[in-house]
Amino acid sequence: MRLYYLVLVLLAGIACNKEAALTPEPIPPVYTLPQGNHDYDDTIVAWYKKYNTFILYKFTQLDYAYNYYDKKPDSAFNANPAYVASTLRFIREELLEVYPEAFLKTTLPYKILLASYIGSGTTRSATGFSASSNMLAIGWADSTLAQKTPAQRKQLRGWLHRAYMERTFRTDNTIIPDAFKALAPPAYGQVLPAKLLEEGIVEPYTNALNVATDFLAYIEVITSHTKEELEAGVLSSRVDVKGLIRKKYDVVIATFLNKYQIDLQAIGNRP
Incomplete structure (x- = not known):
């Protein structure tokens, strides 16, 4: 009976030690702020x-x-x-x-x-x-x-929002909606450079063109242009001959408004 009791005590001590060992210490930050005194x-x-x-x-x-x-x-x-x-x-x-x-x-x-x-x-x-x-x-x-x-600053704004959203895609904080994917071409690599706008693609031609760069290009274009500029440009019937750009535009605007409470066009409308 004494031996059984001793075993229980030893096991309890081991369990406590394991529990203590499993408690993680706070990890200090990798970087230190401030970096200066400005x-x-x-x-x-x-x-x-x-x-x-x-x-x-x-x-x-x-x-x-x-x-x-x-x-x-x-x-x-x-x-x-x-x-x-x-x-x-x-x-x-x-x-x-x-x-x-x-x-x-x-x-x-x-x-x-x-x-x-x-x-x-x-x-x-x-x-x-x-x-x-x-x-x-x-x-x-x-x-x-x-x-x-001012025009160059607006382009910088578009590039900034594109880079920011690219990172959120990488971390799954934002997603490309199925409605946008449904409007994408069957194979991006088969779209000729001269046919990009006709197929609803506002991204310039590259070998890396895909649904992600297609979607990010809409974020860039919207946040760097006013609605009036877009209506006179890529959303005009002269450019958007199949109506695909406007459909994709509507999907992007609705997605960010409804899912993330972000009005991308309001950003583009800013001076």
Whole structure:
């Protein structure tokens, strides 16, 4: 009887030790904020506390290029400190002030990298934005952002929203609706470049054209143009000869309004 009792005591002790060993210790953050003592560092810290997102203007190539699934072939370079404040203002005006708080808290990435330049060698990225499953990089933290014309700023807005939504697709926070897929061509690779608009595709021709890039192109086009501009352009019967662009446009607008409470066209209508 004493032996049986001793065994029970030993087993209970082992169980307690195992339970204690399985209790995880809090994992410290990979990055430390603030990264400096500028006025804009207070903004970055406040946004981190609100959204749990690191905004970094000092980072390494490892921070940019590597993620859970693949490695980016290009590079990103640290922000010019003199232009971090203007880049933060761009983020606030073009993202934080237009997306609902609930959507932001669900979809903002683990880190946003403020880069002075994104590209390969001396060739700058055409859009200046890059996304992965845990990162959004903004490559306009230098003097060039202030030099953009109003029309160029609107195009930057479209590229920003496209990159942001690309990341949300990667993390399954947003999806491409079946109604959009139903309007897609049977095989994107078989659509001739000259027939893209006729087939309802507003994305320029590339070998990587697929339903995801097709959908993202609509986000880019809508958020960078007013409704009036679209009606005179890709939504006109002169361009949209089969009516497919308008059908896809309606699906995209309805999806973001009903599912995410985001009015993409209202974003495009902004000055």
